[in-house]
Amino acid sequence: MKKYDYIVVGAGLAxxxxxxxxxxxxKKVLLIEQHNLPGGCSSSFVRGRFEFDPSLHELCGVGPESDPGEVRAMFDRYGIKIDWKRVDDCFRVITEDSDGNPMDVTMPAGRDAFIEKLDSYVPGYRDKIENLFRLFDEVNDGIAYVSRPKYSLPKVMIKYTDLLKVGAKKVDEVFDALELPQKIRDILSTYWSYLGVSLDSLSFAHYASMVSNYIAKGAYIPAKTSHEISVALAEKFRELGGQMIFNCRAESFIFEGDKCAGVNTTLGEFRADxxxxxxxxxxxxxxxxxxSLIPEREKKLSNARNRQFGGRMFTCYLGLNKTAEELGIKDYSIFMSSYADSVKEYNSLKKIDTNKYSIFLCYNVANPGFSPEGTCVCSFTKMYTSAEDWEKLSAADYFAMKERIAKEMIAQLKDKAGIDLEPYIEEISIASPWTFARYLNAPEGAVYGYETRDWDDIMSRNMSLATDYPIKGLIPIGTAGPRGDGYSSALYCGYQLASIAMSKEGK
Amino acid sequence: MPYGVKLKGLGGNDMKEFAFLPKTRDAIIASAEAKDVDGEFIINQKAKALHPDYQALTVREIIDHVDAKTYILGNEDGSPVAYFKAGQYLSLQFIIDNSIITRPYSISSSPQWSLLGKYAVTIRRNPGGFAADKIIDTLRTGDKVIASAPEGSFFYDPIRDGKSVIALAGGSGITPFLSMAYAIRDGIEDFNLTIIYGSRDDKSILFKDELKSITNDCAKVKVVHVLSEETRDDCESGFITAELISKYLPSNGTCSIFMCGPEAMYNFVGKEVEKLGIDNKFIRKELQSVTKDVASQPGYPADCKDQVYNVKLIRGNAVYEFSASANEPVLVAIERAGIAAPSRCRCGECGWCRSKLLKGNVFIPEGTDGRRKADKDYGYIHPCASFPVSDIEIEVPGVYTE
Known part of the structure; x- marks a missing residue:
């Protein structure tokens, strides 16, 4: 039996x-994947003349060539070339502000442009806005500094004092301390759903690093769907001598004493250190x-997390036989919600009947060549913050429920943004939490893993790395890891935990 | 103060709280119960029931037709099989002469039946073909058959499709439409369905009685038989032409045209449908296979026709070598060599057979090239729709049911 240094189970981005x-x-590495292609969420599927991206809205951390973010830097280091397309705007949001008034705001990418626009929507608070962006800088610079292999604590204490002050704080607490007026908070809260945790429970540093990255470095998508990212990584792995087996599902882990020594799969047994x-x-x-082999702390950790998963996704994919221009689509993404207030909105996302949230996206706005000439590809995404309604549903009612929700989202866009897609739908596909559960085997189809909230937010997880991986020879990676969810987080998590695995082996 | 941030009301205690984050987290974890971890999730169980890796079914009943047979497949204990959308297919796996082969068959029964633990599929004889006749001659009641989950996207979508559907069926291409008709009758689907069904003569019409009974029970379903080699008062004569279809187009409301039948039917009826000037989004085809005449496809390198090439195939740690006819898809050569390889739709669309072409070249007819864009850049092919035009080396994935 061939023995590997490492087996990686699951060819998602991490x-x-x-x-x-x-x-x-x-290292001698075997990568096994239950599906017939790499990527997990980062994939694509073809219907008729359209290719759809199942999950990507936009990547954080790519950045322009002149100012690369960690994702671009990582791919450069691997020697992988991805044809990145820049998304020019941050978002348009159509909702109800905290005073109960209708709100329709479009925010551009680029720090100066974003600040300018925010100032024009809510005049008179420019000093407060600039204060917030200075804090973004300090938090990002500080986290980058402490992420180095060696750093000086006194320097952190002097130079990054505010990072230390806000390190344990939630977004809402820091917005209070910044004395931001409610109208500005309503606009800034828009991205909360990308992390799936309402702003009363989400780490400020986590939110700040994502939001400021999107604003300052811009968002990017790969030209040929996110399958382009996955297949490029998989091919690089092969080129480096790695072995990869598809249609191979891990069924159980093999232990020798208290040490994991391999995996039993649908295609047989594989052993590794x-x-x-x-x-x-x-x-x-x-x-x-x-x-009996699970350390007590890990059992308690799972029970303390109590199945509070984030991102039970529902997505409707549309291939349209008109161009974005012909359909009157100007924005890459339109966030439509009932409330700007993330806590109220989070609670309304628990039930199918009350969930009116939807992010509309048109890939061709950022990448005109995304689909054949004369067409465009759009999607609507919402998420559920409770599993309950999707647990109750029966198979016989399932398809009609998917159609009902998709219809609601299409009607909502017509009503709120005046964009009528219905007569031009050439291809449609609808994915629910059941679909994500099917393809990913993620619990409840929740693609964000455990919610990064309160005591289990990413600051707490990162500061607990020394205690969080106690099983010898077995390291869980992915969204439950120190970076939480998202494309860039998953990629970084893979890099980070592979490094930790190798350093543990070094000892 | 290099950054000059002003934070009201945050100070030393908050810094302490930050330093204590891991301890706070530890305390919360320590106070949790150490009970066993439950790895079962209802949503995942339901997703698995709807989309199992495979279904081990039994042939419960066989119904004879002229040159075709209908097989009732199901769970012996009557427990539900995977639910589906009328129009979807099962990929069935058989072992014939030591070859493991899979073939897709549209489900002809009502989705309602799946709750009772059964499906119906119909297999038509195909003299000269590799599989159909052998299956019909050997499959017996009580035999086990491995089936995929219901697959495919040839079904009615109320958001995309017209309020009415005209279904053009040829031969065994009636099966998905029979399922749709049942689904309408059973209240599962809601649209007006007119099936225009081409057969040679009255006696070769499949499911004539079943169709009659549905139209008697349900006003939303109509059936028009078109006979090419017989004249009868209750049937149309000749072929399915644009003129004939026009007679049955609804006078108001949107209408979709669905087609299912053999390649010869598409070659003729496809052109007739074009004459109707209907928006392309309302026209949908279910291909039953890739072309049987690859040499006639535009762009085919003529000197490759009838050639035989060598194939080197890698699957896991195993390496196989065999030959392949240029006239057949690579997947058929793999099956003839007795090697299990994944396959579902067999018309280039679903990508389940996605494999890496390591060396050599293949010809992929444009109409059935369903590959992902990035896959084209990295040399991935769908062997079910790729024809060898040189010696090739290919790496294929495993199969779940081994």
Missing amino acids: GLAASVELALAQ CVLANINPDIIYGKMMDQ
Whole structure:
């Protein structure tokens, strides 16, 4: 039996990045994937003459060539070329502000342009807005500094004092301390759904790093759907000598004593010194190993997390037989919600009947060549903050429910933005939490993993790295990890935990 | 103060709170119960029931037709099989002469039946073909058949499609429309369906009685039989032409044209449908296979016709070598060599057979090239719709049911 240095289970972005990192370090690596192609969420599917991106809205952390973010830098280091297309605007948001008035705001990308626009919507607070952006800078610079292998604590204490002050704080608490007027907060809160946690419970530093990255460096999408990212990483891994097996599902982990020594799969048994599993820990512990081998702290951690998952996604994909211009689509993304207030909105997303949230997206606005000439591709996405209604649904009612929700979203766009797509739909496909559960095996189809909230936010997770991975030879990677959810987070998580795995082995 | 940030009311205590984050987290974890972790989730279970990796079914009943048979497949204990949208297909796996082969068949029964634990599929004889006749001659009641989950996107979508549908069926292409007709009758789907069904003569009409009974029960479904080799008062004669279709187009409201039948039917009826001047979005085709005459496809390198090429195939740690006819898709050569390889739609569309072409060249007819854009850049092909035009080396994924 061939023995590997590492087995990576799951070729989602974290698994792919981890595999490439390990292979770059000359390790003998096997990557297995339950599906017939790499990527997990980062994938694509074809219907008729259209190719759809199942999950990507826009990537954070790419940045322009002149000012690369961590994702672009990572791909440069791997020698992978992706044809990135820039998204010019941050967002348009149509909702009800905290005073109960209608709100329709469009925000451009670019720090100066964003500040200018914010100042024009809510005049008289320019000093407060600039104060916020100075804090963004300090938080980002400070986190980058402490992420170095060596840093000086006194320097942190002197130079990044405000990072230390806000490090444990939630977004709402810091907005209070910045004395931002409610109208500005209503606009700034728009991105909350990208992390899936309302702003009373979400780490400010987490939110700040994402929002300021989108604003300052801009958002990007790959020209040929996110499958382009996954297949590029997979091919790089092969080129580095890695072995990859598709249609191969891990069923259980093999233990020798208290050390994980391999994986039993649908295609047989594979052995390695260490396994990196791109699988939610509840599934690993609950279904793939003997409960007696789970350290008590890990059992308690799972129970403390209490299945509070984020991002039970619902997406409607449309291939339209008219161009974006012909359909009157000007914005890349339109966030439509009932309330600007993230707490009220989060609560309304629990039930199918009360969930009126939807993000509309048109890929061709950022990438005119995304679909054949004379056409465009759009999507609507919403998420559910409770599993309940999707648990109750029966298979026989399932298709009609998907159609009902998709119809609501299409009607909502017509009503709120005056864009009528219905007569031009040539292809339609609808994915629900069941669909994401099917393709990813993620618990409840929740693509964000455990919510990054309160005591389990990413600041707390990162500061607990030393205690969080206690099982010898088995490291869960992915959204439950120190970076939480999102494309750039998943990629970074793969890199980070592969490095940790190698350093543990070094000891 | 290099950054000059003003934060009202935050100070030393908040810095302490930050430093204590891991301890706070530890305390919360420590206070949780150490009970066993539950790895079962209802949504995941329901998703799995709707989309199982495969279904191990039994042939419960066989119904004879002229040159075709209908097989009732199901769970022996009557427990539900995976639910589906009328129009979807099952990919069935058979072992014939030591070859593991899979073929897609549209489900002809009502989605209602799946709740009772059964599906119906119809297999028509195909003299000279690789699989159909052998399956019909060997499959018996009580035999086990491995089926995929219901697959495919040839179904009615109330958001996309017209309020009415005219279904053009040829031969066994009637099966998805029979399922749709049942679904309308059973209240599962809601649209007006007119099936225009071309057959040679009265006796070769499949499901004549079933169709009659549905139209008797349900006013939303109409059936028009078109016979090419017989004249009868209750049927149209000749072929399915634009003129004939026009007679049945609804006078108001949007209308979609759905087509399902053999390649020869598309070659003729496809051109007739074009004459109607209907917006392309209202025209949908279910292909039953890729072309049987690849050499006639535009762009085909003529000197490759009838050639035989060598194939080197890698699957996991195993390597196989065999030959392949230029006239057949790579997937058929793999099956003839007795190697299990993933396959579902067999017309280039679904991508389930996605494989890496390591060396050599293939010809992919444009109409059935369903590859992802980035896959084209990295040399991935769908063997079910790729024809060898040189010696090739290919890496294929595994199959779940082994």
